[in-house]
Amino acid sequence: MNKTDMNAVNSLCKLHTDLSDKDIQKIKEVAKNLGLIADLNQANVFIDCPTREKKYAIVVAEAEPATTKSVYKYPVAGKFAYETFEPAVFYVFRTSKPIFLNHALTQEGKKVEQSVVPIVGTNNRTIGALIMEKDNSDKLQDQNKLQVLTAANETLSELLLGMAENSPYIPEVIEESLFIIDAEHKIQYSNPAAMNLVLEMCARECKIATLFFDYFPSLEGICQLPDELVIQEVTIKKKVFQIKKISLVKNDKNSGSFIIFRDLTELREKERELTVKTVAIREIHHRVKNNLQTVASLLRLQIRRGIPEESKVHFVESLNRILSIASVYEIILSSSSIDDVEIFSLIEKIGNMLVFNQDHDHKNITIEYTGPKLLVKSNFAVSIALVINELIQNCVKHAFNGLNEGKIMVIIQENPSLITVQVRDNGIGFSSPTTSSFGLDIVKMMIEHDLSGQFNIVGIQNGTIATVEFPLERE
The missing domain is CATH 3.30.450.20 (PAS domain)
Known part of the structure; x- marks a missing residue:
């Protein structure tokens, strides 16, 4: 809501009009409510008063609406109004009769719908005009x-x-x-x-x-x-x-x-067939997800029943890979699409599973995600899921050795033809392993062969940055 400067109203009235102090006070009382009137009517509102010479009018107060776009680009308070452009205002001055929904032209040359009512002062004299203007160019069009x-x-x-x-x-x-x-x-x-x-x-x-x-x-x-x-x-x-x-x-x-x-018979028949196929595809996705979760449940059961300690880490890693693939199908089934996966939600689901749903030897590990929401095909998403699973799992497993807490950041970026995903941590830093890493081998294989992209991992002063780049569409 606009707040009218009462000192400016007072100065303009005294400088350009012959209004008495009592009449100026009446103008100021009306001006106090201009902001409310403008917001309520979604219109620009003004008070014009006749000058001493009666040949012109002076705009002593104005308010633009906060509830819609203003008709005017620039303020008009303090400017003169001429009868040529404002015939309705001067008609109200002469007759003390209101005019409603009159078509007019603003000082900036814009077509408006204008309503004008008189402001009456002492001795029933019209001392000003309350003007409301709405943009009606769309209505005329x-x-x-x-x-x-x-x-x-x-x-x-x-x-x-x-x-x-x-x-x-x-x-x-x-x-x-x-x-x-x-x-x-x-x-x-x-x-x-x-x-x-x-x-x-x-x-x-x-x-x-x-x-x-x-x-x-x-x-x-x-x-x-x-x-x-x-x-x-x-x-x-x-x-x-x-x-x-x-x-x-x-x-x-x-x-x-x-x-x-x-x-439309043939078209509707094809639509019906497509609907049947869609239902069938969703049923296949549902069964794949259930089968993956069944395998995951069997692995959990085997871990609980007891396995050699040196084998436990491999069982957990395999379990996480299966659950990451299952996440792809869970997202598909929760959306209206039958084959598109939103990768921000996918990465978030996998990251939260690895960081918040598992024990990390009493370490306080947090994870954050930034980036746009992008859609990819399901087979594409399975490869992305496995890559992200390995990179975040690698952070959780190795980045914070000897530390009590750590932070992982996953940053998704979209370029004109590439998607870039960075997995950063503030851990002890990356050093090339002396022996081949199965997890990184999976990442390289998926990136190069399935996603037609590139992979790079470097240690920095306070952590590690793993960067994955792949085209939006595979060759």
């Missing part, structure tokens, strides 16, 4: 469009009715079935596709001047609707059609309708 559409409808009506009355010149090769019916719903024209449709649906010949409902009784309700344009999908004898009814207008009177049949 809509009115112009409506006029154009109305004219186009008139032209179309005359054209089509003329075709029906004389020799039709509608292209005979149009696939849709076209009918022109008059105000009494009798057929005046039908193209060859329409004739074939009647023959197929009704086993009868389509004849001019026959009642349209004799052939299509189920469409009587659609044809009698008063709307200028009706679009509905109907089923007639196991075939699906999109029906368009366009009212024909001549001399502002309904002269009949232009009816178009579009056969």
Whole structure:
């Protein structure tokens, strides 16, 4: 809400008007509420007062709405208003009568809808005008469009009715079935596709001047609707059609309708088949997820029943890999897509599983994620899941040896043709292993062969940065 400067209002009134102190106080009382009025009406609001010479008006207060875009780019308080541009304001000064919804032009040349009411002071004298202005350019544009559409409808009506009355010149090769019916719903024209449709649906010949409902009784309700344009999908004898009814207008009177049949049977059948396939694919995803979770449960059971200590770490790593792949299918099943995976959520799910759901020898390890939400295909996502699993697992396992706490950051970046994922930690730093690392071997293999990308890992002063880059689309 705008706060009007009362000192400025007082100064402008004393400098440019002959208003008494009592009248100026009345102007200031109205000005105090300008912000509320502007916000409530979603309009720019002003107070104009007549100057001493009565030839001009001076804008002594203004408020722009916080609830919508202002009509004005620049402040106008302190500027003069002229009758040429503000005839409604000067009419109110002279007659003390309000004007509502008047079309006007602002000092910046913008079309507005203007309402003006008088501000009455001592001795019932009009001492100012409260002005409200709204941008009506969109409304005028809509009115112009409506006029154009109305004219186009008139032209179309005359054209089509003329075709029906004389020799039709509608292209005979149009696939849709076209009918022109008059105000009494009798057929005046039908193209060859329409004739074939009647023959197929009704086993009868389509004849001019026959009642349209004799052939299509189920469409009587659609044809009698008063709307200028009706679009509905109907089923007639196991075939699906999109029906368009366009009212024909001549001399502002309904002269009949232009009816178009579009056969959607094959399209709807393909959609049904696609729906069946979609359900089948989701069922496959569901079974894969369940099978992976079953394997994970068997591994957990084996770990609980006891395994050699030197083997336990390998069991846990395998368990995490299986759960990371299962995360891909969980995300697919929780979304509306059947094959797209949002990788930010996927990485977050895997990271939280590795960091928060496991014991880390009493270390306090935290993880953060930043980056955009990107969609990739499910088979692509499985490779990403395994890579991220290995990199975060590597941090948890090696980065914080000898430390009581640590932090992991996963940063996702999207370039025009590449996705970059960095896994950083503030641990002891990376040093090249003396023997081959199975986890890093998995990462390199997945990046190079499955994702057609690059992998790099370096130790820095306070930790390690592992960087994965791969194209948005595989070659």
